[in-house]
Amino acid sequence: MAVNKVLVIGAGVGGLAAAAALGQRGVAVDVVEVREDEHVLGVGINQPGNSLRALDALGVLEDVLAVGFPYDGNDYRDWNDERIVLVPSSLGDGRVPANCALTRKELHTILHAAADAAGASVTYGVTVEALEERDDSVAVTLSNGDVGVYDLVVAFDGVRSPMRRRLFGDAFEPVHTGSSVWRLQLPRPADVTRTTLWQGDLVKGGVIPLSAESMYMLLVTREPGNPRHAPEDFGELLRERLAGFSGLLADIRESITSSQGIVYSPLVEVQVPLPWHKGRVIVLGDAVHTAVPHLTQGAGMALEDAVVLADEVTRDRPIEESLVAVEALRYPRVDLVFNASHAILEAEMQVTADAIPAAAAGMREHLPGQTAFVEGVLNQPFRAQADQAAVN
Numbered sequence: 023m024a025v026n027k028v029l030v031i032g033a034g035v036g037g038l039a040a041a042a043a044l045g046q047r048g049v050a051v052d053v054v055e056v057r058e059d060e061h062v063l064g065v066g067i068n069q070p071g072n073s074l075r076a077l078d079a080l081g082v083l084e085d086v087l088a089v090g091f092p093y094d095g096n097d098y099r100d101w102n103d104e105r106i107v108l109v110p111s112s113l114g115d116g117r118v119p120a121n122c123a124l125t126r127k128e129l130h131t132i133l134h135a136a137a138d139a140a141g142a143s144v145t146y147g148v149t150v151e152a153l154e155e156r157d158d159s160v161a162v163t164l165s166n167g168d169v170g171v172y173d174l175v176v177a178f179d180g181v182r183s184p185m186r187r188r189l190f191g192d193a194f195e196p197v198h199t200g201s202s203v204w205r206l207q208l209p210r211p212a213d214v215t216r217t218t219l220w221q222g223d224l225v226k227g228g229v230i231p232l233s234a235e236s237m238y239m240l241l242v243t244r245e246p247g248n249p250r251h252a253p254e255d256f257g258e259l260l261r262e263r264l265a266g267f268s269g270l271l272a273d274i275r276e277s278i279t280s281s282q283g284i285v286y287s288p289l290v291e292v293q294v295p296l297p298w299h300k301g302r303v304i305v306l307g308d309a310v311h312t313a314v315p316h317l318t319q320g321a322g323m324a325l326e327d328a329v330v331l332a333d334e335v336t337r338d339r340p341i342e343e344s345l346v347a348v349e350a351l352r353y354p355r356v357d358l359v360f361n362a363s364h365a366i367l368e369a370e371m372q373v374t375a376d377a378i379p380a381a382a383a384g385m386r387e388h389l390p391g392q393t394a395f396v397e398g399v400l401n402q403p404f405r406a407q408a409d410q411a412a413v414n
């Protein structure tokens with residue numbers, strides 16, 4: 023193989039998946055993570071069918087299905103809780119459901135166990151100090167003083183990626199979209215069995231089931247100028263922004279008595295054009311393609327990146343050819359997700375109270391077809407034909 027020893031930077035979704043996939047193919051993998059420990063922040067994370075296929079390729083599908091909540095599509099409503107349209111998902115197949123949501127902690131635990139089982143070594147509280155490209159390797163000095171020599175360095179170091187900056191300068195920094203999302207994990211009422219989204223006045227709310235016991239609520243709001251809200255004010259600010267909704271969101275509003283558990287995330291985007299590599303260093307995942315989370319595809323894209331990377335770099339050919347092949351397979355899918363997610367955010371954040379009936383009519387007419395188009399692409403195999411044929 024052209025690649026026998028790899029350094030992965032970042033033990034998030036993509037980094038742990040890459041460590042597992044490479045390790046399973048006999049590659050020695052070191053992972054460095056700047057966080058001090060395994061603890062991850064966040065609420066729930068939906069895994070749509072294509073993402074579940076990537077998790078299947080990593081051998082962890084059963085683990086995900088065992089803890090998560092599978093569901094079949096999205097229920098779109100207006101803020102009076104009147105159904106606009108129910109859009110079943112065509113993602114998934116006989117083996118994987120259309121969606122399965124779980125907590126972030128559970129997803130990380132499962133991916134970490136897969137990386138461990140594949141023999142990868144994960145070190146926390148460490149990052150890269152220096153990289154020196156040689157003809158046939160990369161020499162890496164870590165912040166703990168260790169030095170290693172690798173055939174390939176893979177950065178899955180997230181939306182604020184230092185490695186993106188190191189390779190490509192500051193031309194591609196994340197940009198705030200003018201909107202943010204508020205999230206809160208809550209007990210799941212029995213009738214919350216799929217993603218339900220409510221369009222309001224320049225605001226969109228929703229709930230996503232996570233398990234038999236829990237779900238999470240989300241609220242996308244316009245936050246021009248990307249203000250820094252004080253965490254102790256989150257409860258009051260969220261209550262203000264939920265005013266106007268009926269039904270479950272109104273009940274949730276009444277139940278919020280403090281800021282505890284509320285996670286506030288500005289929605290940012292960054293899309294880096296190809297190439298994503300320089301020499302023997304490649305940057306993948308959110309670091310080169312952060313979309314807004316409206317299609318719940320970010321982790322899926324990072325997982326697909328990881329599987330394709332492992333497929334391609336373990337072929338017997340020059341590393342440069344393999345990295346170009348990774349990029350060619352990945353770019354069209356992440357580009358579709360980026361643009362479609364952006365379009366949904368733009369559309370929903372322009373709907374004022376008096377425009378809700380017209381927006382609802384448009385959603386009834388167009389959403390099923392638009393969803394089928396995007397899902398049709400995502401249902402295509404994401405791996406090269408030879409690897410896909412081996413699975414079928």
Ligand SMILES: Cc1cc2nc3c(=O)[nH]c(=O)nc-3n(C[C@H](O)[C@H](O)[C@H](O)COP(=O)(O)OP(=O)(O)OC[C@H]3O[C@@H](n4cnc5c(N)ncnc54)[C@H](O)[C@@H]3O)c2cc1C
Pocket residue numbers: 031032033034035036037054055056057066067068069073148149150178179180181183184203287306307308309315318319320321322323324
């Ligand atoms: C509000 C919100 C909701 C979302 N919901 C969903 C969803 O439902 N479904 C879905 O699929 N996706 C969702 N996403 C997107 C998803 O979380 C990301 O796309 C995914 O985590 C990307 O994986 P990654 O490995 O590229 O980055 P990350 O998972 O962010 O991992 C990056 C890692 O690199 C580490 N790191 C950073 N710098 C360094 C350094 N210098 N050295 C070493 N390590 C470093 C970080 O600490 C982190 O652990 C959501 C995102 C947001 C913001």
